[in-house]
Amino acid sequence: MTTLDQVYENKKATVIDIQGGQRIRQRLGQMGIHPGDIITILRYGALRGPILIEIHSSQVALGRGIASKVIVEEME
């Protein structure tokens, strides 16, 4: 288990848990990110910029801070 900001580009990961309270759960939930969902990490921005992910066939940019709150299990 690791956090979303630790997964390499072009890897997939399953969301295990979202830490950091109701607000962040809500915000990510609205984007379709819930425990059990599969996320593809598309790319990292330069200089610790945001992470671009794919979730349910839409692309979402997440700040590193938020990504570090998403606990995931990397998929092979």
Added chain:
Amino acid sequence: MRIALAGQPNCGKSTLFNSIAGYKAITSNFPGTTVKYTETKTHINGLICTCIDLPGTYSLTSGDPAELEARRHLLSGEVDVIINVVDASLLCRSLELTLQLLELEVPMILCLNMMDEAQRKGIQIDAQKLSNVLGIPVVPTITITGKGLKELFIEVVSVIEEKKKGQVLKFSKDIEAIIGELVSILQMEWPVEGKLPSRFLAVKLLENDEFFVKEIKEADHSSNQVRSFQERLEQIHGVPSDEVISSERHALAMNLFEKVSAVIHPPKKDVRITIDHWVMHKWVGYLILAGIFYGFFNFIFGIGGYIEEPLIGLFEGWIGHLESFFGKDSLSLFLSKGVLQGIAGGIAIVLPYLVPFLIGLSLLEDIGYLPRAAFLMDVFMHRIGLHGKSIIPFILGYGCSVPAVMATRILEFPQHRFMVSILTTMIPCAARITIIFGLVAFFISPNAALAIFALNILVVAVSGKILSLLFPYPEASLGLILEIPAYQLPPLRNTLKKSWYRIREFIVIAWPILILGSVFLALMEYAGVERHINWALSPLTHLLGLPTSVGTTLIFGLLRKELSLIMLTQALGTTQVLTVMTKTQVMVFTVFVTFYIPCLATIAALWKEIGKKGAWVAVLFTLSVAIILALMTRIFLGIFPLW
């Protein structure tokens, strides 16, 4: 009869609204373009109704002010029919909002939009099956080309006539049991004024929705009971109650999605993926960003300069004729000169730059480049103490400061809105860009104009740092969460329509003011009043080393920024500025006008969005920044004469 268009951001609500109402709402390929609602009276197939375009909302949970606006409308009980617009290519996620809308128990239609995009992704949707499950009509459309709209309107009329409400889909049994208990308590102890269905309320309370929990706490004593219901859910599922409900709804949406759709073929190798690979690349992306803005700049200057030059010569000739026709110092000479200079300013100086600028901006918006720019710029925005999403108001600020200030509603925290609102007013709007092009690029050199734009970005960044030190706020904000929509190639017609919508704003509102202002100034000159204003402002103009006669133009610039430019030619008595001002003076003048006090319309917008205090801070802050920068420009060019 009130019809509301509701849906997630960037699903095409405003495009649909425009095809119902004529072009009245700005659209772009950008989540969060609509931050306040627009409504219009219209008739659909002979039925007279009011149609409301709501800001996009991902869910009916509390969110940023733009989303709250949408939610306030939907919950007000004044909406008779909801058209739920859904991006078919994102059906799975969008259904979560649809399920919540159904809980409102208002007659509803599902507009399955962007069918072409879904097809490209290889998703096939059985609209009939979806309609059967939800109990509401489902109409596939492509609003951008107008496909399916006729069918949609027919269904709207029949839903209105039948008052047909949809099915509220049920959660798992154990959750439904708890909801049921809460509903019966609510119905007994907290009779809602018949506006909101009690099931909707019960679910919101279990979700621990800030707004409703607060409301019920104020209303009576059952808030403890609400907590105990939440606890029961938490005990069964082992996670917070809001997560129980949202996961449950998510699962419902996923099941439904799987039931009604099939991925018939994997998405074709899309060139857009390759494009994005470079556009959002770690460093190539920044080169492209710089290249786009440099290209954009040359595009505007190339077209504008080409047109401005001969037109200025033409008008200059006519103004010369006026003198010989009316005779020196006659009132009619002053009047006709005022009118002609106002017209000349619009045609020769403003429009040649404004038109290519607005077309270019609309194109960038519609293609969907702006969210990519936000992705690239996020890290720099954080460096100056701002949220990554702030880039959106900033980019809009290059068009007009008023929508830019309003766009700060996509930011969640008032402190952020305060800062970003003030900073966006310092971004040169279309009017000020015209001044930079018409004066500096045209009379000095394109590079000098580029320098002003670069200086501007630097100053905004430094100001961001300064403001965040002056008005510190707790770092409670979440980082960036921004949807990056797929690129779109909208029909050129739409882009041109939008550009025209914005250009028309100049022609019908700003231009008459410009002409009137020009005449007014000519009259003041004739009566000798303008001397007093210039005298009053002489400490400032003197400090900056500008001709005293430009004083009045700065006052007029507060009404409309373009006025500074038109008035300048009027005050100087010629469109050939360089015959009466040095290049350094032109540069100092432009720097000052670029940064100083926002125009009246913007001040009004600031007042509304961040309050009286905020508007004052903006006025004083921008004025001091402008004076300091103009003075620095003067000193710098005095030491290093570049021309």
